[in-house]
Amino acid sequence: MGPTRTLRLGLLGCLLLVPWLRGQELATCAWGWVPSEEGCYGFFPRELSWRRAEAFCQRFGAGTHLASVHSAEEHQAIATLLSSRSGNDSEEEEARDDGIWIGLHRPLGSRRWQWSDSSEVDYGSWHRQPSSRRRACVALQDSADFMTWYSDACADRKPFICKSAA
Template identity: 75%
Template sequence: MEPTRTLMLGLLGCLLLVPRLRGECWGQEAAACAWGWVPFEEGCYGFFPRELSWRRAEAFCQRFGAGTHLASVHGAEEHQAIAAMLASSRPGQGSQDGDGDGDSGVWIGLHRPLRSHRWQWSDGSEVDYGSWHQQPGPRRRVCAALQDTADFLTWNSDACAHRKPFVCKASA
């Protein structure tokens, strides 16, 4: 059923994000993205409802090729486009995949490594935008997730070992 959901996500993404796309959904911009991924500016975004730890989700994204990581977010427009894509797929309505931790949200590529006071994107890009609801103290290794309770428009930090659905971003 996952291929069908991916197709539906791609089609919904085309309908919801057309005003923000630089080209037509079925035109040259869309051709640069893999089937079922949603184009936006210079990247392609894929939502995966499978719940994984942050580290495993990052490894899953990297399997799609060089330049593919958990999504980095560099501005309000990009953030809103990702939130619209996620809202159309309703990831917060699914099961918790049996691990029982009850966490909500969707992993993105932002994390703070152990013994570091600085946040980093998994793709190595500059941290130049944020939409925090809550950040933790400096002693823990934590990762960032888009909060489904806030329509994916705010970020929350959580233990990287928790399992969540995730968004990958590929360079177009």
Template identity: 80%
Template sequence: MGATRTLRLGLLGCLLLLPGLRGQEPAACARGWAALERGCYGVFRRELSWRRAEAFCQRFGAGTHLASVHSAEELRAIAGLLAARPGEDSEEEEEEEDDWDDGIWIGLHRPLGSRRWQWSDSSEVDYGYWHRQPERRRRACAALRDSADFMTWYSEACAERKPFVCKSSA
């Protein structure tokens, strides 16, 4: 196990313990999902359009959508989950890592006919970290940029197929 991977796994462990350190119990999450302060997060390699990814997330129950991000801390935690993806040392997984190069869907979108961005879970858009000002498109969706260690967002056509992050608040 390389030093980088060990560091990432240690960081991930700290992030998972953060709610407990603040006097909160981490949420009981489904198998394979990670408990962070704002809920449970599942990362999916399957490449889907934004709309299909949102529908996929909703199948996990009420309160589950593509991930909304409300703070720099939450963005860092999600980026940590993506950076600590399992199997990154194996050759078989290296081919799949190329999938991340096209970004990762999150729940932010600008619906057709709207000038405003909104989260798929209807929560308030109170935080943003755009790589550059989003392009003007009739309908657009936001993704995390792999080239920026998933710490910035960019606007993309919603029909593009990408891996995605689901978030459950339940």
């Protein structure tokens, strides 16, 4: 394990400890999922279209969807999780080149962005505000350490991150 990976895992541990130190409980999550104040996150390197990724997430039960992001702190926690999952594995590095699906999308015929879990769109981190009507699903941009968003064609296949309700 290299020093960068150790540092990333240490940072993830700190993010998970902060709520505990504040006296807040983290969600109880399924094996392999990461708990946070907002719920549980599961990363899946399997590349699916946005719609198939959303359907995959929903198989984990009511309240589980592609991840919605509602604050800079939650965004940072997700980015840290994704960075810690991206080691020296060439398959994962290849997957990083395409971004990671999250739950933000613009339904066909709509001008408004919506989260797949129907929560309010109250935070954004766009690389560039999208203009194309065709690119109606959103991914975290890997080249920006997952800290910016971009829209892409929903049919494109990407790895994805699910979020279950707390």
